[in-house]
Amino acid sequence: MVDGYLGSLTTEERMLLHLCDNNLPEGEWEAPSALTQAGISAAVHVQRKHVPRTIKRLEQRGDLTKSKRHVPGGKQRRQVYGLTPTGREKASALREKILAQMVNKQGQNIVLSELRKGGQATLDLLSHIDEGMNYNDSPVVSPVSNPEGVASLDAQAGEHLVRRLFARAWEDGKITRDEQYLLSEVVDFLGMHPERVRRLSDEARKDQKASPPEEIYRDMLRQAMIDGELVDDEIALLETVRIAYGFDRLTHDKLLEEAKHSPLVSEKVLTYKSTLSTAMNDGIITSDEGAMLATLRETLGISDAQHASLIAELRDNIK
Numbered sequence: 001m002v003d004g005y006l007g008s009l010t011t012e013e014r015m016l017l018h019l020c021d022n023n024l025p026e027g028e029w030e031a032p033s034a035l036t037q038a039g040i041s042a043a044v045h046v047q048r049k050h051v052p053r054t055i056k057r058l059e060q061r062g063d064l065t066k067s068k069r070h071v072p073g074g075k076q077r078r079q080v081y082g083l084t085p086t087g088r089e090k091a092s093a094l095r096e097k098i099l100a101q102m103v104n105k106q107g108q109n110i111v112l113s114e115l116r117k118g119g120q121a122t123l124d125l126l127s128h129i130d131e132g133m134n135y136n137d138s139p140v141v142s143p144v145s146n147p148e149g150v151a152s153l154d155a156q157a158g159e160h161l162v163r164r165l166f167a168r169a170w171e172d173g174k175i176t177r178d179e180q181y182l183l184s185e186v187v188d189f190l191g192m193h194p195e196r197v198r199r200l201s202d203e204a205r206k207d208q209k210a211s212p213p214e215e216i217y218r219d220m221l222r223q224a225m226i227d228g229e230l231v232d233d234e235i236a237l238l239e240t241v242r243i244a245y246g247f248d249r250l251t252h253d254k255l256l257e258e259a260k261h262s263p264l265v266s267e268k269v270l271t272y273k274s275t276l277s278t279a280m281n282d283g284i285i286t287s288d289e290g291a292m293l294a295t296l297r298e299t300l301g302i303s304d305a306q307h308a309s310l311i312a313e314l315r316d317n318i319k
Contacts, residue, residue, distance in 0.1 A: 005129035006045060008284045010315050011054050013094060014044035016063070016083070017122045020091035024065070024082025029259035035080040037233065038191030043123055045141060048190060048223065050312045051083060052231050063087030075097060079170035094121055112275040131284070158190040159306060161220065164211050166204030171191060182244040189237050213245045221259035223309075268300040270299060273310050280314055 006014065022034045033039045037055070038268040041048040058064035065084050069078040083091055099113035099122070114126050115135060127139040165186060169179040179280050189198050220241060224234045275296060297307060 003281075004127065005130060005133065006123065006126050006141060006160060007131070009126075010058065011044060011046050011050060011312065014046075014123060015040060015051075015054055015058070015092035016087065016094055017126075018043045019064075019081065019083045019099075020088065020095055021121045021123075024080060025068070029070055031067075031071060033071050033073070033191070035082060036071060036078050036188060036191070037081075040191075041122075042082065042193075044192035044314050047223075047309065049231075049234070050310075052233075058087065061087075063090060067158045098122070098126070103132070103133045103135050105128055110135075131287070135198040154307065156304060159196075159214075161223070162186060162190070162192065162197065163204050164199045164216055164219075167208055168213060168216060169212040170205045170208055171210040176245060180275065182241060185237060185240045189233065190202065213247075214251075217245060218255045218259050222262070223254055225259060269302065269310070271304060271309075272296060272300050272302050273314075276307075276310055277314055280311075 001171060009017075018040060022032065024031060024035055029032070034043060035046060037051050040055075044051075055064060055066075056291050059066070063084055063086055064081055065087075066079055069080050071080070076274050099111075099116065102109045103112050103115070103239045104110075105115065112125070112129070115128075116122075124139075127141055128136050130140050162183070165183055166175075169175045169183065175183070183197075217238075220238060224230050224238065226263050230238070247255070272293075276293060279285050279293060284295070295305075296302070297304075
């Protein structure tokens with residue numbers, strides 16, 4: 001779930017705005033990390049899991065182009081994305097419409113575009129606007145690609161995973177080279193800022209309530225399969241984790257079957273999803289609806305991570 005004005009935009013709209021501000025260089029062999037799936041995921045405040053489906057929709061509409069480029073800090077070329085002329089036209093029109101809106105800053109109504117600092121990304125500016133169209137000096141929500149700030153509930157699911165992996169790694173009081181490699185793969189997959197990672201590491205080291213590796217891996221499988229399929233990047237990451245934990249194929253198959261038979265979607269989750277869908281019919285969750293949903297989550301035992309995943313799933317299904 002994304003708080004503030006950003007929460008009223010679909011994942012697709014946020015992606016268009018992000019790519020509008022970050023051009024894919026033509027005829028160059030290098031591209032910025034902001035144009036990878038991890039960079040896009042971090043910028044638009046959704047789990048990496050939900051990015052490929054939105055990308056596919058934009059590609060099918062002819063709004064998106066892709067190519068493989070070298071990304072600074074990477075060893076191999078990675079898939080990066082940019083807007084086609086049609087996609088740029090749509091994104092520019094959306095940006096102009098949003099920036100023409102009036103917001104309240106310290107009691108004064110101001111056109112949003114006047115608050116934009118030189119070179120400031122549109123999504124960064126919008127992160128300061130709350131649901132009531134009031135400007136806040138500090139961001140209402142911060143992407144995981146930023147070192148500080150409270151991440152959206154959807155992004156917190158990734159933080160929770162990284163914290164559990166660090167807790168496991170710190171169990172013997174040190175992090176080995178193999179553990180460093182595994183963690184760097186997960187962090188790179190999520191597009192997380194190094195300073196945010198360091199904070200999660202410190203928190204895990206002080207806590208050190210490590211989960212068994214089988215439990216962590218099973219939960220990763222369940223998260224990855226929340227929409228019923230595993231995408232290529234998830235398969236690659238899971239393979240890295242499997243090897244790092246020393247699981248053979250039989251163990252993987254056993255945990256995969258367990259994950260399939262204990263999915264994240266239960267009867268209680270389905271009940272909550274139905275209520276959540278009704279609340280989102282008008283595209284935004286009001287404060288009253290939010291309070292009601294919070295009570296329902298507590299009654300049904302729905303975690304914040306499950307809530308965030310359902311929010312992203314419902315918003316991704318908006319055409």
